[in-house]
Amino acid sequence: MPSDLDECREHLLVVDVNDQNKIDKSSKFQIRNLTKVSNAGVPILKGIDLDVPEGMILGVVGPSGSGKSTLLRALNRLWEPPFGTVFLDHNDICDLDVLSLRRKVGMLFQLPALFEGTVADNVRYGPQLRGKKLTDEEVRKLLITADLDASFMNKKGSELSVGQAQRVALARTLANSPEVLLLDEPTSALDPISTENIEDALVKLNKNSGMTVIIVSHSIKQIQRIADLVCLLVDGQIVEVLKPHQLSQATHPMAQRFLQISS
Numbered sequence: 001m002p003s004d005l006d007e008c009r010e011h012l013l014v015v016d017v018n019d020q021n022k023i024d025k026s027s028k029f030q031i032r033n034l035t036k037v038s039n040a041g042v043p044i045l046k047g048i049d050l051d052v053p054e055g056m057i058l059g060v061v062g063p064s065g066s067g068k069s070t071l072l073r074a075l076n077r078l079w080e081p082p083f084g085t086v087f088l089d090h091n092d093i094c095d096l097d098v099l100s101l102r103r104k105v106g107m108l109f110q111l112p113a114l115f116e117g118t119v120a121d122n123v124r125y126g127p128q129l130r131g132k133k134l135t136d137e138e139v140r141k142l143l144i145t146a147d148l149d150a151s152f153m154n155k156k157g158s159e160l161s162v163g164q165a166q167r168v169a170l171a172r173t174l175a176n177s178p179e180v181l182l183l184d185e186p187t188s189a190l191d192p193i194s195t196e197n198i199e200d201a202l203v204k205l206n207k208n209s210g211m212t213v214i215i216v217s218h219s220i221k222q223i224q225r226i227a228d229l230v231c232l233l234v235d236g237q238i239v240e241v242l243k244p245h246q247l248s249q250a251t252h253p254m255a256q257r258f259l260q261i262s263s
């Protein structure tokens with residue numbers, strides 16, 4: 001018996017923007033005609049239409065330069081579209097207070113920048129802005145979720161490896177209890193064991209708290225391990241939306257080639 005979420009996943013489609021009846025009411029994000037052109041006039045995103053159901057892990061894959069990071073950044077208002085709209089819970093994100101948007105929609109970058117101070121300072125940063133001081137125990141739990149042990153608490157952010165900094169950045173993002181997690185190559189600097197631990201943590205967070213996750217990854221295997229659905233981006237356009245086990249059925253020639261080489 002398929003669950004509501006399964007039904008919903010079945011219906012994640014690249015939508016016809018003119019057909020409002022197709023808007024999925026349980027969507028966390030509704031992206032309509034999202035378009036970006038570089039200053040030099042080169043199209044980067046070419047009218048992206050996509051619904052992301054609440055509680056889903058959506059994998060975004062595609063060749064380098066296809067616009068994956070640009071797409072993620074739009075969802076957190078790191079740039080604002082000259083054309084197109086992004087709705088979060090049916091509200092245009094450009095109408096939302098940007099700080100509350102970023103608290104709801106946490107983002108992790110490929111190369112995380114930590115703030116001055118210790119790891120614990122970094123993890124406490126977001127809640128502190130809202131007048132909440134996390135206890136040592138709360139910080140410890142967040143670090144453990146991000147596959148770091150408590151001994152990291154008092155280390156300086158500047159003394160960490162990229163892989164350790166990636167995990168601190170994850171703990172710092174989770175400290176805000178986001179409803180959505182945008183991940184840009186979150187395990188690119190991690191060893192296979194840590195990668196597996198982070199993947200497990202993401203799946204647990206998704207299952208236990210219903211957190212919607214959108215993950216960009218160059219690892220097709222990673223996407224197949226954790227995603228409910230995969231969106232293939234080629235040259236600024238979504239060319240396929242498939243379930244992970246259906247990836248071999250991609251019909252777009254560039255998507256096929258990309259998948260063959262990366263699998």
Ligand SMILES: Nc1ncnc2c1ncn2[C@@H]1O[C@H](COP(=O)(O)OP(=O)(O)OP(=O)(O)O)[C@@H](O)[C@H]1O
Nearest residue numbers: 038039040044062063064065066067068069070071
């Ligand atoms: N601020 C910018 N100004 C001009 N061009 C940009 C800007 N940001 C990105 N681009 C260009 O847009 C295209 C898409 O970049 P983006 O980083 O989104 O791709 P990507 O799919 O995430 O790539 P990768 O897999 O290599 O990280 C690239 O050609 C890039 O050079």
